[in-house]
Amino acid sequence: MFTFNSPTKIVFGEGSAALAPKELVAMGVRRVFIVTGPGRTASSEALGALKSGLEKEGLRHYHFAEAEADPSIATVARGAASFKQEGCDSILAFGGGSPMDCAKGIGVSVAEGRPIEDFIGTGLAFTKPLPPLVAIPTTAGTGSEVTNAAVFSLESAGQKAKKGTAGSTLFPRLALVDPLLQVSMPGALTAATGMDALTHAVEAYLSRGANPVADMVCLESIKLIGANLRKAYENGEDLEAREAMARASTLAGIALSQAGLGMVHGFAHAAGALGGLAHGLANAIILPFMMQSYLPVAESRLIAIGRALTGASTMSAPESAKAVAELGSNLGIPPNLSAAGLDEALRDVVFDDAKGYKRRGQSPRLYSDEELYALYLRIWSGSVTE
Ligand SMILES: [Fe+2]
Numbered sequence: 001m002f003t004f005n006s007p008t009k010i011v012f013g014e015g016s017a018a019l020a021p022k023e024l025v026a027m028g029v030r031r032v033f034i035v036t037g038p039g040r041t042a043s044s045e046a047l048g049a050l051k052s053g054l055e056k057e058g059l060r061h062y063h064f065a066e067a068e069a070d071p072s073i074a075t076v077a078r079g080a081a082s083f084k085q086e087g088c089d090s091i092l093a094f095g096g097g098s099p100m101d102c103a104k105g106i107g108v109s110v111a112e113g114r115p116i117e118d119f120i121g122t123g124l125a126f127t128k129p130l131p132p133l134v135a136i137p138t139t140a141g142t143g144s145e146v147t148n149a150a151v152f153s154l155e156s157a158g159q160k161a162k163k164g165t166a167g168s169t170l171f172p173r174l175a176l177v178d179p180l181l182q183v184s185m186p187g188a189l190t191a192a193t194g195m196d197a198l199t200h201a202v203e204a205y206l207s208r209g210a211n212p213v214a215d216m217v218c219l220e221s222i223k224l225i226g227a228n229l230r231k232a233y234e235n236g237e238d239l240e241a242r243e244a245m246a247r248a249s250t251l252a253g254i255a256l257s258q259a260g261l262g263m264v265h266g267f268a269h270a271a272g273a274l275g276g277l278a279h280g281l282a283n284a285i286i287l288p289f290m291m292q293s294y295l296p297v298a299e300s301r302l303i304a305i306g307r308a309l310t311g312a313s314t315m316s317a318p319e320s321a322k323a324v325a326e327l328g329s330n331l332g333i334p335p336n337l338s339a340a341g342l343d344e345a346l347r348d349v350v351f352d353d354a355k356g357y358k359r360r361g362q363s364p365r366l367y368s369d370e371e372l373y374a375l376y377l378r379i380w381s382g383s384v385t386e
Contacts (some may be wrong), residue, residue, distance in 0.1 A: 002211035005168065006254050008135075008146045010175045014239075014249065015138050017046065017178040020092060021053035025293040027173065028130045029090035033083045036102040038068065041095045041138050042196070046181055050136075058299045066096065067102035069274060070162055070279070073117045075199065076105035083131075090132040093172070095113035096193070097142030097279070100135050101150035104170045106302065107133050111169070114232050114331025119165050121358070126167035135172040138181045138230075138247075140245040141280050143253015145175035153273060156235070161353060162273040164265075171257070178249050179243040180322030181249040187233050191331035194229040195244055198222065198324070199268075199283035202251035202274055202291065202305055204259035206298055207362045213260040217251050219308045222250045224310035233331050243292060263372070264290045266357025267379065275342040285340060288325035288384045293375050297365045316329040325384040338381040367385050 011019055024032060032054055036042045042065040056063050060095035064079050083091075083106055092104035105116040109183070118124055144150065149166040185193070188333075194235035198221075204210065205218035226243045231241035267290075268282035291302060299317045306312070306320025334340040342350070355369055355374070367375065377386075 004211065004213045004258055006171070006240065006257065008171045009173065010146060010173050010250065011175060011240050012177045012266065013251065016176045017050065017054060018132055018180055020050055020136065020176055021057040021059060022148040024059060024090060024092070024132070024134060024172055025057050026048055029085065029132055030059065031088045031090070032059055033086065033091045034063045034090060034104070034343045035067055035079065035093045035099045035106065035361045036063070036065050036095045037064040037099050038065050044073070047094055052091070062088055063132050069098050069107065070151065070153045071098050071102035073105070073115065076102055076109060076116045076152065077105040079108035088131070091134070093135045094138065095135065096137065097140040097144045097151075099146035100137065100142065101152065103135070104130070104150040105135060105152060107131055108170070117154065118152065118166075120152065120163045124159035126169040128169065129373075130169055133172040134174045134176065136178065136181065137249070139185055139189065139195035140242070141248040142180050143197065143249050143256060145172055145177060146250055147257045148172070148285065149257065151269070160273045162269040164269070164358075166206035170201070175250065176378070177246050179239065179246040182242050182246055183236060183239065185236060187236065188332065190236060191333065192278050194225060194232065194282065195284030195287070195328060195331065195333065196279070196280035197245070197252045198225045198229070199249070199264050199287050200256040200261065200312070201225070201271050202287060202324070203261040203264055204252070204255040205305060206294060206301055206364045207262055207302060208364060209258070209260040209362055211258060217255040218259070219304065221248045221251040221255065222305055222308040224251070226311065228251040228365060229327065230330055243370050251261045254317045260362040261359050262290070262362050263354070263357060263360055266360055267350070267354045269357065270354035271337060271342065274350050274353060275336070275346050277342060281333065281340065283333070283339060284328045285335070288321045288328065289322060289375065289379045291321035293382060322384060336381050337379055347380055
């Protein structure tokens, strides 16, 4: 038995972002709460055009440009307060994973009438529908425009943590995936976000929660990334590659909501919260090590991943992990966490946080803490080719 529930309407293609105003009108809303980060997207021409489009349709809007990377629960609370104060009835998230997750957090807080932290790690389920949420991704990696999940930064007892939460009310109502918005991404961001998408597809494919429909979605996503990520990284103007990466990222998002993730994300969240390592970069470093560690339990799946990624007709499972490491190295990804600049003093702190990852049990191979620590030491300073 398995379930496949991916209710977000997707409009994909060049120029699809411009449909947002008309789609919002069709939802019957009046005042749109726009969520972006504080950086370049907040003042981008594309967002300016969207605002004019909203005004043309007679929709009022309020722009909340405070969604920082890995949005904090305090930011979400501020957003929810502004949403209510401004009398908004819908949300338009525009940007990467952080503004989209922040928008979900704001939607939850408003709908449920309680702060987002009440739902993180407490087992409390979301029950009330969010205000209509339209998500427009400007990066190709997170897939948050079609997922039922969101990640937030928390601080307790002076220590930072990144914790995810999920529930079916978090699926956006509409995703407008427009590759034209992703052309201006710089190379390093293209690399990191693209490797995040690959990690979603690989972890979902290897997950204990995998199912046959999600499997197809994962393999198509991996194939697109293998054929296009290097091209998009080398030439950001390559629209065909951008279009393929946009598709791959959304597909990987669909898959991760059905099948789940694993310990690559467990380690990446800890390295991000405690060491400030960008999410995609952390995943890119950790992924091939974890793949290698699954050799004894997931050989045929690892082979399928390697074949999809490289297009090779034959490939061994160990070669598959190395192909992922080689892709990372072509994109300028450091070989381990230490080489990425994480302070030695953080080594054990990051592990202690990661070992409590709530989706640890979804990984295809279950480790004792000691075994996981030995593997982690390789991720910290070892090499996939050793
Ligand atoms: Fe991710």
